[in-house]
Amino acid sequence: MIIEAGGQPPAFLRLSMGQALANEGDLLHVVTNDNISTRRIAFGRAIVWGSAAVLALTGLTQTLQETGLAGFGYSNWRPTLYAYILWAVCLCWSQVLIRGEQGKRTLFVLPAALFVISMVVFPLLFGLVIAFSDWNLSSPTGRTFNGLDNIRQMWRDPFYWNALTNMVWYSLAILVEYAIAFGLALLLNSQIRARKFFRVAFLMPLMLSPVAVSWMIGKSMMEVRFGPVARLARELGWEQPSFFGSPELARASIMIMDAWTFIPFMMIMILAGLQAIPKEVQEAAKVDGANAWRGFWEVTFPLMLPVSITAILIRIIFKLKLADIIITVTSGGPGGATDSVTSFIFREYRDRSNVGYGTLLAMVYLVLIVIAMTILMKIAERWMRPQY
Structure with missing residues (x-):
């Protein structure tokens, strides 16, 4: 049947269309604006702020008890956990009360966000409490609040500052690792024989755990008496080869083992980048008269x-x-x-059982890492910004 433009369908066709829409109405959910009363909104806000007040009061009283300023009879931190769960439930409930259908959509994300916050914020706050405490696991008195004593001890600790200095040297060694990784990536990107074999062979150190590398190289191959590397050093004229005897040589040996483990990681990333460069760009550089060295510095390296x-x-x-x-x-x-700072903190926990001081060192190191990585990412953003 043909219906002319601007015309109306016959009565029987309109009736069948209405019945079809009526049947589909049972399956469709149309979101409309909710008529939310002011009493409902007030109740939703009341449960949120009331539960937040309960959470703040519970956390404050437990903090005062932990610092020794007051006693409320808490045996653990479970009351604060229960108060947080109450606040989270009330927050989700209030979203539905205040925002209606829009609040129901929020419930798809809000519980997960609250769970992530509980897994990040609470351990961080608990770590801050421990950081300002004197807590030695061998002490019969347990954990006691000591204020800024751990900060003063850190400021006078030469071994911690030595570990920070070592981390500067370890980080600067990344530039050498990058140069080696770039060279290997260029080699594996070229047309050489057994290229697939070398790709797998160069990736093998990355497949090993650092502990396995430590035992295989540091404890076995570089062993002073019977290690093959030590024997080769004697053959070359080094009478008493000791790779971990002097501070400089020991630090260099650690750098070499760590570099041997992680250079393949940088190499595979750079190799993927090299393979993504269009061949037409390099061929155009050759047509313009650029040799291999100039093509690398003016085309490949910037890209x-x-x-x-x-x-x-x-x-x-x-x-x-x-x-x-x-x-x-x-x-x-x-x-x-x-x-390194991490190994020093580990030994504070394991050898000295000094949980409070070790936690403070970890917190300070975390702050330094956040600041350093923020600065580096800002600098990297400027380098990667297109130049016109």
Whole structure:
């Protein structure tokens, strides 16, 4: 049947269309503006602010008890946890009361966000409480609040500042690692024989855990008496090869082992970037008369800057967590010469059972990492910004 423009369909067709829409109405959910009363809105806000007041009061009283300023009879932090759960439930409920259908949409995200906050904020706050406490696991008195004593101890601790200095040297070694990784990536990107084999072979150190690398190289191959590297050093004229005897040599040995483990990670990222460069760009540079060296510095390297900076930043993050190789091979020796901040904090926990002081060092190190990475990312953003 043909219906002319501007005309009306026949009566029987309009009746069937109305019945179809009526049947589909049972399946469709149309979101309309809710008529929310002021009493309902007031009740929603009241439960939110009331539960927030209960949470704040409970947290304050427990904090006063933990610092020894008052006693309220709490045996643990469960009341604060229960108050937080009450506030979270009231917050979700109030969204529906105040915003109606829009509030129901919020419930798809809000519970997950509150759970993430509880898993991040509460441990951080608890860590701050421990950081300003004297808590030695071997002490019969348990944890006591000591104010700024841990900060004063950190300021006078030469081993902690030595570990921070070592981290500067370890981080600067990333530039050498980057140069080696870039060279290997260029080699594997070229047309050489057994290229696939070399790609797998160069990735093998990344497949090993740092602890396995520590035992395989630091404890076995570089062992003073029977290690193959030590025997080769004797054959070359080094009478008493000791790779971990002097501070400088021990630090360099740790850098080499760590670099051997993570250079493949940077290499594979740079190799992926090189393969993404269009061949037409390099061919155009050759047509314009650029040799291999000039083509690299004026074409390949500028195009690889975003990938290179990303690889360096991720490598810095891994480097700032350097601990397992140091703990396994040297335990920070000789005399703390190879200590990283992470390994030093670990030994504060394990060897000295000093939980309070170790937590403060970890908190300070976290703040330093956040500041340093923020500055580096700002600098990297300027480098990766297109120049016109």
